[in-house]
Amino acid sequence: MKAFFSFANACRFASLVTLMAGLFWLSGCQKEDVGAPPIVTQVRLLNPASKDSTFTSALPGTLIVIQGQHLDKTLNVFFNDFPAAFNPVYNTDENLIVSIPASTPTAVTAPSVSNKLRIVTTRGETTFDFTIVQAPPAITSISNENANPGETITIAGANFFGVSKVVFPGNLAVDSTQFTVNKEGTLLTVAVPKNLTQSGPLSMVATFGTVNTPAPINYSSGAGVLCNFDDQNTFQSWSIKMQNDAKLFPGTRGNYGYFSVKGIVGGNGEWWTEGRSLNTNPSVWVAPANLKNPVSDYALKFEIFVKAPWKTGTLQVMPSRTPMPTSYVYNYTPWKIGTASIDFTTPGWQTVTIPLTEFKTNNGLGESAPSLTALLGDTGSNAILMRLIADTDGMGEVSMAVDNIRVVSNKAK
Known part of the structure; x- marks a missing residue:
């Protein structure tokens, strides 16, 4: 009987030992899992439609999902040692949502960058090979086209870091030793090649891409040119006069239109008096074959040279020679900066760009044209009127010139 109980006790003891060993093993595994450092296996876009597409490089500003293990206790995320903010509410053990900061350094702005994604958690840290690429350059404007x-x-824009050359029409390339870029990468200053004769897009070639201007530069004659005061639509009745005095407005190309007024009293709306308006005969703004394109595809451009400080009044621009209540109008008042005003002048000829979507009803304060035919008519042809309108307290001196009025593509190719 004693032997039986001893054997039974031995069996119970063995079972208890086995159970305890299993519990200790399970506890050890759990402690090991709880204390494990993070692991990154891949990076993908947040967009569910792209969840199966992984990558190892991205542009600053991209919203990504970092995938792996043990990511739920993340404290910090770094791209090229630059910190990235993230919302831990959306953080799980296997997924971490983060936006790559727009200011993340790249190999272009900082050649010694690590090209690493680094994650720091309460249980350790890890790195993952990941390259932040510089966005291609973007051109927003050119001071004088x-x-x-x-x-x-x-040339104004963004991401001018790593630009190796600027190419003018006729494949005239200017390399980086002959232009300067500001430290923000937003302004590039360059001399126009002395042998430039052709018209066409300007190109900018950079480490991570090439960009072309949608509209041609060096363009003052041809399709879409409404008035150049030389050989294109120089109607002058009730209008400003043509001038060609290069001493008055240096850098001119032949003739230009000259606005010159002084001391107009408030309430005087006689825009047709000498020196206050430009009126042309109708010409083709947009070819009939393109009238079904969106209004946003096109812009009106012209060069302007403001000599005397301009600080009151409005230059109204409209596709009509006879203003009507239903006219689409753009009010050009460069002396207004937000709610403030300045004495506006230009250092020379400068290009003004007005998207056709900015021409609006209700004296420029209403709605944009719903279509090109609504703006220009069924043939895409119309006149152009530019007129100086005095404010209620009058208009001071205005002395400025305009030239090369044209409609061009506003759509990137």
């Missing part, structure tokens, strides 16, 4: 050969222009 019809500058004379040899003159200096400024």
